[in-house]
């Protein structure tokens with residue numbers, strides 16, 4: 001009986017020992033496993049923990065990328081944010097940290113490019129580093145128009161006297177008639193739908209635009225009274241007969257007529273006054289329909305050099 005008891009006790013003890021051995025082995029495996037896991041993650045504890053988190057929720061990163069940014073889906077974004085766990089928040093923060101310096105870098109690059117382009121635009125001995133895209137605050141209209149190398153210059157820096165009223169230039173009209181006659185041979189019927197505009201008419205026009213779009217927007221496409229090139233009688237807004245929908249519209253730029261004009265107008269003394277990408281020189285956004293008469297020789301030169309009137313005259 002006693003022997004039997006001893007035997008079963010000994011068995012029990014052996015069983016207990018086996019159980020303890022098992023726990024020790026298991027702990028050892030966990031320890032070695034952890035060390036190896038951290039080792040494969042570059043010995044970074046944070047990285048190792050993050051890897052486990054991302055493996056537990058493989059959609060976490062995709063959810064960040066796919067998160068809609070447009071206002072239509074704003075409420076779905078809010079809902080998903082409510083369900084976000086703390087680990088998602090930390091990965092979101094990490095993403096923001098990555099994005100932030102990138103944005104800052106882009107802005108810095110833009111600023112540098114702006115400086116460069118400004119540096120190029122201002123000749124080293126220029127005394128007027130003013131910005132042609134904006135009006136000079138409180139500037140009064142002059143007594144005399146600005147003439148540079150015999151060319152009448154009108155832009156946001158150089159207005160005309162209020163009483164300057166020459167009417168439409170006969171020379172420019174004749175040149176336009178020649179141009180239009182040439183266009184007809186290519187199957188294009190051109191019409192000058194707006195040429196000379198008086199000071200008073202520009203007052204009406206400008207006020208209408210400001211009322212409709214606000215002053216800032218109006219200043220980008222319409223001149224203030226006294227600052228319109230149309231008051232010189234040398235500016236011709238050109239469109240196609242029976243295609244009024246494209247008159248004074250960006251859509252004109254895509255028409256065959258606009259392409260023909262851009263390629264040939266200089267032969268008749270006209271230049272595209274506000275070319276694409278030259279807003280910083282001319283002060284106006286691109287207008288595919290607005291041509292300015294400067295005479296054949298000058299128009300030829302300006303066309304071949306691919307420059308604006310301001311650049312040709314060396315003014316800003």
Ligand SMILES: [Zn+2]
Pocket residue numbers: 230235236237289290291
């Ligand atoms: Zn015009």
